[in-house]
Amino acid sequence: MKAGRAIVVGAGLAGLSAAVRLTEAGLNVRVMEAAAQAGGRCRSYHDPQIGLTIDNGNHLVLAGNHAVRRFRESIGAREPLAGPDHADFPFVDLGNGDRWTVRINDRAVPWWVLVRDRRVPGTRATDYFALRRLISGKAGETVGERMAPRGALWSRLIDPVLLAILNTPPAQGSARLTAAVLRESLLRGGRASLPRIAHPGLAAAFIDPALDWLSARGMAVAMGRRLKAMEIAGDRVAALDWGQGPEAVAEDEAIVLAVPPTVAAALMPGLTVPDRFHAIVNAHFAVAPPAGAPAMLGVLGGAAQWLFAFADRISVTVSAADDLADMDREVLARRFWNDIQDAYGFSAPLPRWQVVKEKRATFAATPAQDARRPGPRTMLRNLFLAGDWTQTGLPATIEGAIRSGETAARLATERIRGA
Structure with a gap:
């Protein structure tokens, strides 16, 4: 050979x-x-600005990303990908103070939509039938053409999650790409949808x-x-x-x-x-998160979109952040820090921080x-x-x-x- x-x-x-x-x-x-x-x-x-190793x-x-698993097994990666034991996604709306957690059951049959305290507040089980149209999205179609971009299900779950996945305003995003992700995660149940974050x-x-x-x-x-x-x-x-x-x-x-x-x-x-590309803005704050802070928290009504709690820092991610990419870094840091305090419910001076801007982070999906x-x-x-x-x-x-x-x-x- x-x-x-x-x-x-x-x-x-x-x-x-x-x-x-x-x-x-x-x-x-x-x-x-x-x-x-x-x-x-x-x-x-x-x-050196915050004195920490950051991403x-x-x-x-x-958890359902099979190529990730194969690759890590092949190279003998020992550092774990951390995350919750179940597909629980906590959110907070800084506009009105509402908090909720979407709890997707482990198996493929989505009975979680039938349980009031597992689904998005303000939604009914029948609202989730709209997801079937997303799962069958085809090339040339946008998400907005497959699902009406309005209502509690859209604003409190679909929009923030797809914004993170596509790094593109979801209504403009590709229905085909969205369907591919959903078929490999949500359609297979909570075990395949478990979020995993690289630690350290x-x-x-x-x-x-x-x-x-x-x-x-x-x-x-x-x-x-x-x-x-x-x-x-x-x-x-x-x-x-x-x-x-x-x-x-x-x-x-x-x-x-x-x-x-x-x-x-x-x-x-x-x-x-x-x-065509969209920006991603990340910020890192050299402070330990408050006790009990979830590893990942979705944020609505603020400049931040997702908060990540690490042992030595709190990080912020904003997708499709074209409107933030040219803003002054300190202005951004203070806005994000205000969101962090509101989201976690504490008050503290602005710690050492770093803002990382990627103006052409990914192609527009x-x-x-x-x-x-x-x-x-x-x-x-x-x-x-x-x-x-x-x-x-x-x-x-x-x-x-x-x-x-x-x-x-x-x-x-x-x-x-x-x-």
């Missing part, structure tokens, strides 16, 4: 996922990353064990290596230029391009990629942008694409990124074995 070789361009989760699967297939793998550290948009770093964003996964952070849960796993198998991961250009000959990439002239690509070598969509488009003129996502294959027989922006069938999520790496690795391996 041919051993073969592969080059993975990009050490975000998609690239690391591809590198792990290619290594498992027996290929000699090199990983090249333009930045000084791996992880892409899923990374941890020590922030660039609060990325949530669900993303690096410990995903990135560091992947790098250690690759290093233990002799697979090189080079930082600070930015791909400048690709040299094409016929139907294949013949050489890669890392800034010091072209380096030949062997016949038994495949390339997985796991870079952001704008970078991929610059390297491959004519490649259609998503070209609309039908039009979903249609611009390329598949993993390209017109070049030795080049494959990976990334949460490729056609994974999911929104831009950790699960989608890891799946894209698996798919690109499988196709690259098949190409090398058949070369």
Whole structure:
């Protein structure tokens, strides 16, 4: 059997996922990353302003995310993904002070909608029939076309949850992508919908064990290596230029391009990629949460949308935050801190803080942008694409990124074995 070789361009989760699967297939793998550290948009770093190690964003996964589980099992990740034992989602409305918890039962039969104190206040069991239309959403349709964006069920559950999932105003979001997420979570019951958060952070849960796993198998991961250009000959990439002239690509070598969509488009003129994006704003406060604070709290009626309680900090996430991305950071920190105090019911001076803005965090998950996502294959027989922006069938999520790496690795391996 041919051993073969592969080059993975990009050490975000998609690239690391591809590198792990290619290594498992027996290929000699090199990983090249333009930045000084791996992880892409899923990374941890020590922030001197607050004196803590924080994540660039609060990325949530669900217990039913099978690719996440496979990846972590493969690399021997030991740090747990923490979360509740049941799919309980607490909310607070800062506008009127209302508090409630949506409690989804463990099994697939959704009897929770029949129980008043498990469902959204102000809703009836029959209101949830509308979810059936979301589960059957098709390409080209928006969520707003499948479900009327009004009423208590929409404002108190569907809108905040889909905003976090899609990073796009939900009524404009893709019904097809929404349906895919719901089929893999809510439709399978509470056990598949359990929220899981990386503790102590993303690096410990995903990135560091992947790098250690690759290093233990002799697979090189080079930082600070930015791909400048690709040299094409016929139907294949013949050489890669890392800034010091072209380096030949062997016949038994495949390339997985796991870079952001704008970078991929610059390297491959004519490649259609998503070209509209939405911001995500995160804030971190160096203070322990109050006793009994839930690991995750949905917030309505404030600037904050979701609060995450860690042992050493409280974090805020705001999706589709285009209107906040250009605001003064201290103004944002004070607004978020006010929301935190109201949501948790305490009063304290503003602690040390950090605000992290990602102005182009993910592609806009609309039908039009979903249609611009390329598949993993390209017109070049030795080049494959990976990334949460490729056609994974999911929104831009950790699960989608890891799946894209698996798919690109499988196709690259098949190409090398058949070369």
